[in-house]
Amino acid sequence: MACFLASVFFLVLQSYAAPPELLQAAVTLHTLDLEAGTSANVSGDLPPPGTSKRAPHSIIIGVRKGGTRALLEMLDIHPEVAVAATEVHFFDWDENYAKGFEWYRDLMPYSYPRQITVEKTPGYFTSPLAPERIRAMNSSIKLLLILRDPAERVVSDYTQVYFNRLESHKPVQAIENLLVRNGALNTRYKAIHRSLYDVHMRNWLRHFPLEQIHIVDGDTLIHDPLPELQKVERFLNLPPRIVSSNFYFNQTKGFYCIRSDGRERCLHESKGRPHPAVNSTVLQKLRSYLREHNHSFYRLVKRTFDWQ
Ligand code: A3P
Numbered sequence: 001m002a003c004f005l006a007s008v009f010f011l012v013l014q015s016y017a018a019p020p021e022l023l024q025a026a027v028t029l030h031t032l033d034l035e036a037g038t039s040a041n042v043s044g045d046l047p048p049p050g051t052s053k054r055a056p057h058s059i060i061i062g063v064r065k066g067g068t069r070a071l072l073e074m075l076d077i078h079p080e081v082a083v084a085a086t087e088v089h090f091f092d093w094d095e096n097y098a099k100g101f102e103w104y105r106d107l108m109p110y111s112y113p114r115q116i117t118v119e120k121t122p123g124y125f126t127s128p129l130a131p132e133r134i135r136a137m138n139s140s141i142k143l144l145l146i147l148r149d150p151a152e153r154v155v156s157d158y159t160q161v162y163f164n165r166l167e168s169h170k171p172v173q174a175i176e177n178l179l180v181r182n183g184a185l186n187t188r189y190k191a192i193h194r195s196l197y198d199v200h201m202r203n204w205l206r207h208f209p210l211e212q213i214h215i216v217d218g219d220t221l222i223h224d225p226l227p228e229l230q231k232v233e234r235f236l237n238l239p240p241r242i243v244s245s246n247f248y249f250n251q252t253k254g255f256y257c258i259r260s261d262g263r264e265r266c267l268h269e270s271k272g273r274p275h276p277a278v279n280s281t282v283l284q285k286l287r288s289y290l291r292e293h294n295h296s297f298y299r300l301v302k303r304t305f306d307w308q
Contacts, residue, residue, distance in 0.1 A: 082112075144232065
């Protein structure tokens with residue numbers, strides 16, 4: 001029955017199907033001297049005078065489905081922030097890392113000296129390689145981590161993969177079939193593993209002090225974005241420039257959208273998708289498995305969250 005209901009739910013949702021998030025790195029190649037005015041990229045566009053390409057001052061390291069896109073777009077409101085257009089996966093994909101720091105820097109936006117550059121690659125948080133490699137690049141970099149209720153995150157993760165598979169005509173399964181194996185919670189399911197925040201955080205804390213990782217409450221960001229953005233401004237030592245009129249609630253989308261530079265924009269339709277109703281017994285199993293991990297995470301970060 002649960003299976004049938006899930007299928008009906010997703011058939012209704014097919015009209016929301018959206019392309020997977022852009023993961024491909026930018027393809028524009030640049031000459032080695034990256035100072036504006038002394039080089040042009042091969043596509044012929046000259047960089048704005050006075051700008052240059054610089055390695056990021058801050059990275060949004062995850063978590064996948066935590067609200068990373070919303071955080072990046074909202075930070076982009078700030079005049080002293082320049083955000084990277086694409087996810088780079090520099091530190092977690094060996095084939096990218098092998099291309100070297102110059103290749104990585106080339107993928108950053110042109111920015112003015114007073115601006116800070118921010119990129120986001122949500123896969124970093126759960127990557128065993130990323131913390132050590134990021135520290136090797138810049139041990140004083142400021143890291144941003146946006147987290148939401150880990151059980152909710154599992155469902156969001158499932159929903160994204162579900163739609164990606166539909167798009168590429170691959171078979172799909174009801175979430176209960178993935179969450180449960182032989183009557184017990186399937187802890188080998190990748191979406192569950194990504195929600196073990198304590199496991200991943202422990203790895204980051206081996207390479208960075210807690211003060212260098214600012215945690216954004218992704219659940220709060222959904223309902224009340226401004227205070228979370230103001231905390232990020234303070235963490236990044238930016239002057240306060242993001243204000244309440246930069247946000248408006250869009251009834252149709254059911255989420256806050258952004259008003260900046262005379263333009264209004266909501267996130268892509270793949271952000272803020274309806275989730276399937278999960279069988280309550282299965283959801284309980286998932287929540288009770290995550291509970292201990294959540295408490296261990298609270299101890300690590302010396303802070304609590306309203307996760308069920
Ligand atoms: P859902 O689509 O499951 O609701 P990420 O960008 O890391 O993939 O995170 C996607 C999540 O960002 C969405 O998950 C949504 O809940 C959340 N989000 C937070 N603020 C949002 C906003 N203003 N508009 C759309 N989605 C937002």
